[in-house]
Amino acid sequence: MKLFLAGLLAENNSYSPIPTGLGAFEAEGIRRGAASAVDPGGYLSAIEAVRLVASSQGWEVTEGLFAAAVPLGPIRQLVYEQLRDELLDDLRAALPVQAVMLMLHGAMTAEDCLDCEGDLLERARAIVGPHVPIGVELDLHGHVTHRMTLNATLMVAYKAYPHTDIDERAAEVAQLTIDTAERRIRPVTAVWDCRMAGSWPTTREPLKSFVRELQALEGHHGVVSVSHTHGFAFGDVPEAGARLWVITDGDEALATRLASDLGRRLWALRDALHQPALDMDAAMRRVAELPPLPGAGPIVVADLADNPGGGARGDSSFALQAVLSRGIPNVAIGGLWDPGAVQLCFEAGLGSVLALRVAGKSGPMSGHPVDLRVTVRALLEDHAQTAFGSRSPLGASAWVSTAEGVDLVLISRCQQVIGIDLFTGLGIDLSSKHAVVVKSMQHFHAAFAPLAREVLYADSPGLLTADIAALPIRHRDPNFWPRVADPWSGMLS
Numbered sequence: 001m002k003l004f005l006a007g008l009l010a011e012n013n014s015y016s017p018i019p020t021g022l023g024a025f026e027a028e029g030i031r032r033g034a035a036s037a038v039d040p041g042g043y044l045s046a047i048e049a050v051r052l053v054a055s056s057q058g059w060e061v062t063e064g065l066f067a068a069a070v071p072l073g074p075i076r077q078l079v080y081e082q083l084r085d086e087l088l089d090d091l092r093a094a095l096p097v098q099a100v101m102l103m104l105h106g107a108m109t110a111e112d113c114l115d116c117e118g119d120l121l122e123r124a125r126a127i128v129g130p131h132v133p134i135g136v137e138l139d140l141h142g143h144v145t146h147r148m149t150l151n152a153t154l155m156v157a158y159k160a161y162p163h164t165d166i167d168e169r170a171a172e173v174a175q176l177t178i179d180t181a182e183r184r185i186r187p188v189t190a191v192w193d194c195r196m197a198g199s200w201p202t203t204r205e206p207l208k209s210f211v212r213e214l215q216a217l218e219g220h221h222g223v224v225s226v227s228h229t230h231g232f233a234f235g236d237v238p239e240a241g242a243r244l245w246v247i248t249d250g251d252e253a254l255a256t257r258l259a260s261d262l263g264r265r266l267w268a269l270r271d272a273l274h275q276p277a278l279d280m281d282a283a284m285r286r287v288a289e290l291p292p293l294p295g296a297g298p299i300v301v302a303d304l305a306d307n308p309g310g311g312a313r314g315d316s317s318f319a320l321q322a323v324l325s326r327g328i329p330n331v332a333i334g335g336l337w338d339p340g341a342v343q344l345c346f347e348a349g350l351g352s353v354l355a356l357r358v359a360g361k362s363g364p365m366s367g368h369p370v371d372l373r374v375t376v377r378a379l380l381e382d383h384a385q386t387a388f389g390s391r392s393p394l395g396a397s398a399w400v401s402t403a404e405g406v407d408l409v410l411i412s413r414c415q416q417v418i419g420i421d422l423f424t425g426l427g428i429d430l431s432s433k434h435a436v437v438v439k440s441m442q443h444f445h446a447a448f449a450p451l452a453r454e455v456l457y458a459d460s461p462g463l464l465t466a467d468i469a470a471l472p473i474r475h476r477d478p479n480f481w482p483r484v485a486d487p488w489s490g491m492l493s
């Protein structure tokens with residue numbers, strides 16, 4: 001018995017002016033064939049989990065294309081079609097297969113395609129026919145469309161945000177797909193549109209308990225799997241937004257009833273799910289007002305609107321300006337994407353003092369550049385951060401500091417902050433810092449919260465502003481919360 005396994009992952013921000021080209025995939029590494037067995041880093045660690053499940057049951061795994069891109073604007077149409085067709089050619093070459101598993105995101109769009117996952121799944125279904133199960137692993141920030149539901153046999157989303165359970169969910173999808181192929185289960189899916197949008201950490205209550213409750217339902221009384229996705233608020237597509245879906249073993253009525261009940265529960269929690277964000281000035285006022293407390297750890301400030309994990313460039317200057325204007329000492333800020341500034345630091349050399357223009361270069365949403373006089377404290381040709389068991393390359397990087405005590409980590413590869421070694425790898429001692437500003441919305445939390453004196457979420461005019469209700473929309477149904485107070489118009493009491 002053979003399982004075909006492949007992945008194509010991108011989260012495309014409709015508001016980013018920078019298109020996703022082939023380079024964005026190449027930067028993350030395009031893996032072909034069994035390359036993952038040789039270099040199983042990054043998201044490919046989930047493949048190991050799948051192989052383990054399959055081999056323990058005598059299944060062979062044939063790997064097709066694996067490609068993932070850093071979040072930017074929609075994918076160039078030709079690039080999307082090239083990668084999609086390569087993956088589908090791999091599937092054709094692997095035939096006959098008894099099961100297919102795809103690792104996808106859910107919020108992938110190309111210039112002429114607003115539902116890439118639906119498109120890909122429809123084509124995969126046409127290749128394998130109606131009887132071969134297709135199992136899909138999705139990101140918690142994916143969208144779930146009718147076309148996806150129609151063509152996939154079963155879909156399971158990450159349950160954790162930060163996404164600490166990718167491998168676990170991959171193993172689960174593999175098992176359920178094999179169970180379906182071996183006719184132990186007959187998955188039936190019902191999807192509930194929650195008519196809401198947001199990005200809600202599962203590290204906070206009440207979502208933490210709600211997710212635990214969803215998991216407790218699985219494997220009992222005919223319930224196979226329960227997933228919820230938040231959608232991607234910056235993906236302007238017709239079927240955007242949060243969904244909750246239930247997969248049962250052949251019981252459509254149960255799936256429908258449970259999806260509706262749990263979806264309504266999630267809707268009822270909407271106000272409490274929200275992670276309150278301060279505006280950047282208010283956040284920095286708090287940082288300035290809190291007295292130093294040796295041994296307490298730094299105040300961690302998430303610069304959420306400039307999160308490269310959602311399509312921003314990580315080079316906005318709003319946080320830096322706020323720190324400088326208030327004269328707050330002993331603050332570290334990173335990773336600021338500024339390859340030009342890094343190059344100048346390398347040319348000047350370690351220990352040099354130089355005038356450096358940093359940040360605010362990628363567009364109006366990054367604010368104005370800032371001119372500083374800095375000392376080059378550390379240089380690394382090939383810097384990286386580590387989190388969730390994987391290494392995320394940052395390219396040539398520099399630690400520079402101002403005489404006023406502001407430390408900046410400048411990086412050449414645009415990445416959101418996920419690991420503390422983004423700072424410590426260059427020699428910055430985070431425990432001695434009064435505050436640390438991270439270019440991240442939530443994924444920083446797993447590594448930084450344990451050492452933080454306090455975590456603040458700060459909003460600014462960047463690309464991923466917290467004010468999602470005000471985003472201009474062209475494609476999605478405007479009838480969603482928080483844009484509309486009651487999108488149900490009396491349907492729910």
Ligand SMILES: [Zn+2]
Pocket residue numbers: 139140141163
């Ligand atoms: Zn995500």
